[in-house]
């Protein structure tokens with residue numbers, strides 16, 4: 450029997466203790482859950498170092514993960530009040546993300562699981578973002594609508610069961626987070642762009658009529674038009690030598706970027722007769738979007754589940770949460786599990 454078959458054959462716990470490990474971008478994260486209860490979460494970020502370069506430098510990220518991974522896991526296990534011998538499985542992000550960065554977490558997770566003799570679970574980072582809501586609300590059960598808005602993905606998803614999804618719409622070009630990052634660059638704001646725009650937008654008014662990013666009549670989005678509109682507005686004003694308020698640009702951009710997300714998530718829930726909307730991904734940490742979703746869902750009589758902001762951006766608790774789903778589905782990985790730079794939404798990564 451190989452490693453995954455042995456894991457499948459072994460007796461299963463009702464409420465397993467799972468270590469999650471995440472290293473796909475610039476956060477080295479480890480967390481422990483017992484069933485759907487979060488026991489600990491550690492996030493060691495290299496974002497401050499990356500900010501000097503205006504974005505993530507892959508080699509710096511890989512080296513920072515190598516420095517931090519041992520400490521992150523040790524802190525998570527200690528913080529959970531357990532010893533590593535009490536772990537029932539190790540779940541790790543195997544993609545999508547920066548290859549060198551992923552390989553650090555993945556190799557560490559394999560060695561850790563092997564040494565403890567527990568199953569290894571490979572987690573798709575985006576499925577992790579989608580699973581964060583299960584820790585935020587322990588009573589949450591599918592079906593519901595998931596609004597996924599991260600740096601690489603924007604989608605409205607009908608979550609039918611823990612493992613079955615229907616993608617109702619997604620972005621045709623840039624992702625929402627990518628648009629935030631690009632708009633921030635145009636405005637000369639520091640990396641990461643999302644939080645910078647949110648902060649500046651608080652001092653401005655959403656007075657500039659930027660286009661909404663709807664594409665067609667379905668649930669698809671297009672963010673490249675909005676990005677171009679922001680670039681054109683700033684360049685035009687600069688060419689004409691006119692003063693303009695960067696805070697108003699930030700507020701107007703944020704309003705257009707978030708308005709469509711909330712509107713479409715609620716429309717999808719009505720269409721599918723779903724009782725709840727959940728959100729995940731870095732953009733779901735945006736305070737303006739969270740308020741908008743709260744208002745729109747309340748108006749429509751929908752339950753809203755929003756993970757805490759620190760569990761919307763990259764973290765390992767969400768990886769452990771998706772690990773629990775895979776554990777219950779008996780989906781264990783081989784020790785040959787490799788990293789995957791790209792995993793198409795709703796598909797398995799190629800090994």
Ligand code: KG4
Nearest residue numbers: 599600601626643644730731732735762763
């Ligand atoms: O989910 P995430 O942490 O990483 C990916 O899996 O992509 O998302 C990162 C994205 C970045 O584009 C970042 O600018 C955006 O999420 N983001 C935000 C906020 N915090 C992070 N966007 C808007 N408002 C925020 N507060």
Ligand code: ZN
Nearest residue numbers: 574599762763
């Ligand atoms: Zn992410």
